[in-house]
Amino acid sequence: MLRGSTFCFDFLLCKGFYDQKEGRVTVKKSVAFFILTVAVLLLFSCCGSKEQEPLNVAFFRKIARETQEDGWVYTFKYEDFKDENADDSHLIKYAFFGINLRYRYDEDYIQKVVRNDSSKPIIEVIYPTLLIRGGASEKESEEIEYINSVLLDSKKSVEELLAMNPDDYEFETLDKNILFRLMRQALTGEPQKEGSDIQYWNLPSYAMLVEPDYSKGYKFQIAFLNGTGCVDELYIDVLYKTGDRYADYVQLSDLVANNSATEEQREAFERIQAIEKDIKEQENFTAYASEYKKGKIGEIDFKRLYKFLKDIHQNDFLRYIQDPYTEILEDGDDRL
């Protein structure tokens, strides 16, 4: 600090704030002091501790996840308050769900919503921008709701759930083994590590995000899961435009899987997978960004990917939320 203040005084002399004739600092004394103050503050901020205050998380979560090749990620979550005396009567302790982090649209997942707040009920067909197990059919919806509201009733104890016999249950649309496997793993495991950055606690627990517009014929898509302020699961893909309709694109991951990707596309996909791995290991969306952010493989510009990831890191992802595609059904529509 002493070196800093001496430097500042010399600076002032050189810049003529000190009037040698007058033998004193002249009218720009206030400016000089301002500069000196800023310099001292900057010096302290560089040396100061960057540690954040510890977060006071009232609950703990035990989470088990399983990822499949087709993008479905199944999760069992158990949550409870750390304070045994806390009122947990309204807490939803257990949940089992499946989200697809690779694909955003599927013709089987169309919803029909009846709008009742007008004098004539209106039926709107919605193509959701996130695939969630339960949305494909009435049967799937019944089964996932049964699991969450009956099997995983919050009033049940952990011991009751662990005592459940998988042989007593059969589902048509869901693999019960995934449910019971993840349930056992979560309930007998340790609480999930808590993220230390409040910024990441404020990120959504799940998200499917996509660049708003195609540029150079493609756009990036990023989906993630975040249970306790960490990046638990992440999938990055590239969507190549093939037409003007909402689902007119092919995905880089599919081109690679079908052996129809070019050498450059394959290389880009491998690079993307390495970036995903680094982000999950470092629990930071901008991990090792300097290694790829200026790079380009074929048409794939990683500067755009870096911008996208940085925006998520800074919790500034609004423009990446895709609008749903919907249609109002008119009288005579077959889908009514």
Next chain:
Amino acid sequence: MKQKVVKKIVSVVMVAVFALLTALPASAVNYSNTYYHSNATASGTWETEGTKKLESRQSMVYAGDCGVWFYIPSVGMEASYSWTESRKVQIECIEEDFRDPDVHFRTYEGTFGVRYGLYQPCSYRCVWTHPISETDTQTGLIESSSGLELFIRFRVDICSGDTSRYVPKGILVYRYWTY
């Protein structure tokens, strides 16, 4: 003679069909082409969204003639929120008036819960619409022209166990509708 009768019958049928067609209700609603995404806010506080314009087919628009449709976004609640079924989001729908006071004409309530295993606003329902008087033509009238200026204000409940009060952008995805 036969030809004259046939012509008369055809004319009557055509008139009847035409009359039937004009008597059918007009195609349902107008709605904003744009989907709107809510601002970031803090739970427990009211956040006011920007005013949006929507054209009605009617020259006098009453409270029951317009409203809001909500959509489930492709982002979930933050990891910092406890999964409690007692959380709600209150949404007030208001028509802006530059000369007279703004008219709050609908209140919606979104209920948080688990839908398909995920914690999210599971349902939205209109819990209040400005009553319309049979004798007073001004009661419940929100705009005496076809051009509507609409905005919402909303508040997400604070609940025990929440780690932060931050509510991110886009937690509400919505658009306006009117006749």
